[in-house]
Amino acid sequence: MPYVYPIPNLLPPELVSEINKRLESEPEAWVDGAQTAGRERGKKKNLELAVDSDLRVQVSDAITTVLRDYQRRESLLFTFLAAPSKIGKFLVSSTDAGGGYGDHMDNNVMGKGTAEELRSDLSMTIFLSDPESYEGGELVIDSDMAFAPSFKMPAGGAVLYATNSIHRVNPVTKGTRVAAITWIESEIADPFMRQVNADLLQCLNAVSLNGEQNPQLAAFLTLKLEKIRGNLQKRFG
Ligand SMILES: O=C(O)CCC(=O)C(=O)O
Numbered sequence: 155m156p157y158v159y160p161i162p163n164l165l166p167p168e169l170v171s172e173i174n175k176r177l178e179s180e181p182e183a184w185v186d187g188a189q190t191a192g193r194e195r196g197k198k199k200n201l202e203l204a205v206d207s208d209l210r211v212q213v214s215d216a217i218t219t220v221l222r223d224y225q226r227r228e229s230l231l232f233t234f235l236a237a238p239s240k241i242g243k244f245l246v247s248s249t250d251a252g253g254g255y256g257d258h259m260d261n262n263v264m265g266k267g268t269a270e271e272l273r274s275d276l277s278m279t280i281f282l283s284d285p286e287s288y289e290g291g292e293l294v295i296d297s298d299m300a301f302a303p304s305f306k307m308p309a310g311g312a313v314l315y316a317t318n319s320i321h322r323v324n325p326v327t328k329g330t331r332v333a334a335i336t337w338i339e340s341e342i343a344d345p346f347m348r349q350v351n352a353d354l355l356q357c358l359n360a361v362s363l364n365g366e367q368n369p370q371l372a373a374f375l376t377l378k379l380e381k382i383r384g385n386l387q388k389r390f391g
Pocket residue numbers: 247255260279293321322323333335
């Protein structure tokens with residue numbers, strides 16, 4: 155099974171419309187996206203906010219603040235699944251008709267040699283455009299496989315996937331696809347253990363949300379689940 159998780163409502167709708175408004179108001183901030191593609195530049199046809207532009211930093215910081223907010227249900231899910239230790243700055247991408255990004259692998263290390271260097275365990279695309287507003291532009295994960303899953307999420311929805319999978323963005327045939335993309339270093343390098351940790355966290359969360367009927371049982375299960383999680387972490391890091 156490929157490690158792919160759609161998260162439908164990662165960003166609140168107010169933040170998505172605020173970001174889209176800002177992006178539309180600064181058409182001069184976009185540059186050729188091939189600049190950030192490294193060896194894959196020939197396959198990439200899109201525009202991106204200049205990496206050092208104020209707008210890119212502001213949009214990236216606003217999204218990261220939501221992801222670091224443990225109270226929101228969807229960012230809780232993101233936290234469980236990713237166990238993020240480092241979240242890279244977001245690239246903001248805009249793809250018009252004729253653009254796309256052919257089959258490729260992302261780099262194992264992002265921001266090499268900078269203060270922001272991270273081991274890219276997970277890649278994440280946050281869709282910012284209304285899916286009705288463009289055609290094509292699906293994100294296809296494990297695109298070298300016969301049954302590769304394909305995603306076109308609602309605005310504010312995300313797809314989190316293992317960085318070691320070949321993937322592509324299908325050609326956009328109409329309209330414009332805007333997305334924010336980043337890479338994440340997880341506290342848990344091993345994908346199998348990351349999955350076990352995510353399952354345990356989901357159990358702990360369910361127990362804490364539904365524990366009123368039987369507080370004693372809830373306390374017992376919480377203690378035991380924390381023990382299992384802690385002991386697994388000690389053994390597998
Ligand atoms: O736009 C996307 O959904 C993914 C882009 C991508 O694969 C990349 O920037 O490496």
